Amino acid sequence: MSKSTTLTLNVLKENFIICRLPSSSSVPSWAFNGPFCSITKTNDELSIITIDNDQLPKDIQCERNWKCFKFLGPFSFDMTGVLTSILNPLAKADIGILAISTFDTDYVMVKDKHLDMAIDVLKQNGHKVNM
Template identity: 40%
Template sequence: MEKRLTIKVFEEILSVCRLDKSARVPDWAEGDFLTITRTPEELSIVCCQKNIPEDVKCERGWRYFKIDEVLDFSLVGILSLLSGTLASQGISIFAISTYDTDYILIKEEELDRAIEALRLEGHHVSINGQ
């Protein structure tokens, strides 16, 4: 039997931004949800959409949810479980992992379908604590 997860959906709308690899982290990169990743090719920032200037290269309109539990590093297949469910419905994801858990970003227009698909697989999905 596959693991059933508790998933919390957040209201905030995010954007995924791409800046030049040598760019400084801008002042607008802030908010309750913020990831900053620098690679040899780019500076990637995910943050609250309302903070981002219009001229910044980014993909806008993402909603996000998290697996609402601390995931042990030895666990295998958690993202695969969720991404497989969503992929079977033709829903693209943007995944972010932290030390404690995993977050999945879904385009806002796909959120309702994603929630329905996850609930049909037996996961508990809460929106605003419900």
């Protein structure tokens, strides 16, 4: 990917939540709500990213108030620099992220309080952001 390549990102309208459950947990049905969810199981944990809604049990460890950028792909696996073209400008602006990759594309999440600044930074770095 050349430095001058412009990426197009869509901001998903929903608010997202990141939950941590014990690694022995089954995936709950509430995990599959909304336009995006990500489920990752390791020996240490079961992490679920999904929309924030009333179906979530109150006793689960969660981090709320995330907004999600969807990269308009798909991108081939040999294409390099896609994530770094987004992550580097956000890091320079001190905006923390959570990145998730799928077979076709990438998603980057930022805290809701940083959304406007993140959009400005990405636009200043030549990317197109659709709300």
